[in-house]
Amino acid sequence: MNAPPKSFHVKSFGCQMNVYDGERMAELLGAEGMVAAADAGAADLVVLNTCHIREKAAEKVYSDIGRLRRDDGSTPMIAVAGCVAQAEGAEITRRAKSVDIVVGPQAYHRLPEMVAEAAAGRRALDTDMPALSKFDALPRRRKQGPSAFLTVQEGCDKFCTYCVVPYTRGAEVSRPWDAVIDEAKALADAGAREITLLGQNVNAWTDERGRGLHDLIEAIAAMPTIARIRYTTSHPNDMADGLIAAHRDVEKLMPFLHLPVQSGSDRVLKAMNRSHDVASYLKLIDRVRAARPDIAISGDYIVGFPGETDADFEATLDAIRAVGHAQAFSFKYSPRPGTPAATMGDQVPEAVMDERLQRLQALVREQAIAFNAATIGRTTDVLVERKGKLPGQMLGKSPWLQSVLIDSAAKVGDMVEVEIVSGGPNSVQAVERVRAAA
Numbered sequence: 458m459n460a461p462p463k464s465f466h467v468k469s470f471g472c473q474m475n476v477y478d479g480e481r482m483a484e485l486l487g488a489e490g491m492v493a494a495a496d497a498g499a500a501d502l503v504v505l506n507t508c509h510i511r512e513k514a515a516e517k518v519y520s521d522i523g524r525l526r527r528d529d530g531s532t533p534m535i536a537v538a539g540c541v542a543q544a545e546g547a548e549i550t551r552r553a554k555s556v557d558i559v560v561g562p563q564a565y566h567r568l569p570e571m572v573a574e575a576a577a578g579r580r581a582l583d584t585d586m587p588a589l590s591k592f593d594a595l596p597r598r599r600k601q602g603p604s605a606f607l608t609v610q611e612g613c614d615k616f617c618t619y620c621v622v623p624y625t626r627g628a629e630v631s632r633p634w635d636a637v638i639d640e641a642k643a644l645a646d647a648g649a650r651e652i653t654l655l656g657q658n659v660n661a662w663t664d665e666r667g668r669g670l671h672d673l674i675e676a677i678a679a680m681p682t683i684a685r686i687r688y689t690t691s692h693p694n695d696m697a698d699g700l701i702a703a704h705r706d707v708e709k710l711m712p713f714l715h716l717p718v719q720s721g722s723d724r725v726l727k728a729m730n731r732s733h734d735v736a737s738y739l740k741l742i743d744r745v746r747a748a749r750p751d752i753a754i755s756g757d758y759i760v761g762f763p764g765e766t767d768a769d770f771e772a773t774l775d776a777i778r779a780v781g782h783a784q785a786f787s788f789k790y791s792p793r794p795g796t797p798a799a800t801m802g803d804q805v806p807e808a809v810m811d812e813r814l815q816r817l818q819a820l821v822r823e824q825a826i827a828f829n830a831a832t833i834g835r836t837t838d839v840l841v842e843r844k845g846k847l848p849g850q851m852l853g854k855s856p857w858l859q860s861v862l863i864d865s866a867a868k869v870g871d872m873v874e875v876e877i878v879s880g881g882p883n884s885v886q887a888v889e890r891v892r893a894a895a
């Protein structure tokens with residue numbers, strides 16, 4: 458039995474939506490009078506907000522639980538939240554006896570009740586999926602940095618054959634227009650200058666009046682203190698004309714698009730159930746670039762999907778060359794329990810995957826260096842997000858989502874005009890432009 462916790466620590470893994478969810482859980486616990494502890498070691502309650510996307514991510518939770526044991530043998534109250542909680546449910550408490558609470562991504566608004574239950578000595582488990590009810594139960598945000606996440610859509614109906622997300626996050630659901638606009642206003646009032654709209658397929662957002670993501674973007678762009686809007690992650694099939702046009706017409710919509718294609722081989726895409734081919738993806742990129750020529754394109758790639766041949770992999774490298782990425786994420790295929798691909802024949806050996814991943818990442822790195830080099834000499838705005846490692850150094854983001862290092866007296870949340878002077882694969886350096894006095 459645990460005493461009712463007075464302090465908490467939330468640790469989030471995985472995607473930005475988990476970061477958003479983790480912030481919401483922290484607010485819920487804060488609203489109950491608990492205080493945020495500096496780290497897990499100092500907290501009465503530790504929430505592990507987990508990710509199930511690849512095996513490594515999912516297994517990590519068990520070693521993390523083990524590490525929470527303290528020198529005197531005691532453990533804090535432990536809650537496992539997020540996608541592993543949803544996927545494994547009660548299996549978690551069977552494998553890890555020190556876990557007190559298992560709460561899925563659609564049930565975390567019940568966390569305070571569950572903490573009370575655990576304090577009374579009962580294990581608490583909730584992996585129900587009542588779409589959207591959690592959003593209504595969340596307290597209003599009080600504290601907010603310059604760059605904020607806002608979940609507008611959750612879940613996925615695409616069922617790519619490798620992916621657990623449709624099972625852990627449930628069916629595609631869009632939050633209502635008013636709820637999103639109200640939260641955006643609250644974020645603006647709390648000091649946000651940039652809002653990133655989140656969804657597993659964020660560009661599938663829609664409402665009963667048939668409005669799309671671009672309508673939401675336009676409405677948020679009309680809020681005077683919001684300077685920048687971003688959105689992630691998108692699916693190629695949901696890239697509506699209106700959204701592409703918004704990249705041309707809405708100045709506050711940043712020139713950055715994360716649009717995963719996963720593979721450059723049509724055969725593999727078919728086996729992945731991606732329901733688009735390589736040519737249609739490349740055409741889409743052309744249309745986006747026609748609307749916004751300087752747009753930075755990001756993506757996700759999986760190497761070693763079952764049955765992927767050398768020729769399939771070469772086709773992926775060709776596709777990457779054809780796109781020209783500013784950045785991209787890439788992963789070795791990881792078989793996930795319950796997904797169709799996990800039981801497909803021709804699983805690719807680990808050593809082959811390693812080699813392919815290395816080659817792909819080398820190519821993406823070259824492209825990132827080239828992208829950053831091409832921005833040298835540009836004058837642009839940087840939203841300052843935090844202090845850099847060196848004295849006097851600040852770190853912010855360019856419109857193209859580059860990490861920008863500047864020597865500046867600017868404060869977090871300032872928008873400063875800079876000239877980019879040099880760049881590497883992961884960041885660029887810039888000098889602040891001193892505006893001539895009037």
Ligand code: SAH
Nearest residue numbers: 619620657690717757758759788789790791
């Ligand atoms: N909804 C988003 C995010 C999905 S998860 C999308 O469709 O893009 C993020 C990325 O993880 C995916 O794009 C994919 O590249 C990768 N991924 C998903 N399942 C995987 C698996 N089983 N093995 C390896 N990578 C995977």
Ligand code: SF4
Nearest residue numbers: 613615616617620622
């Ligand atoms: Fe997973 Fe595919 Fe849905 Fe993305 S679109 S979340 S990769 S099933």
Ligand code: F3S
Nearest residue numbers: 471472508509510540
């Ligand atoms: Fe991971 Fe769940 Fe996000 S599996 S990537 S935390 S949706």
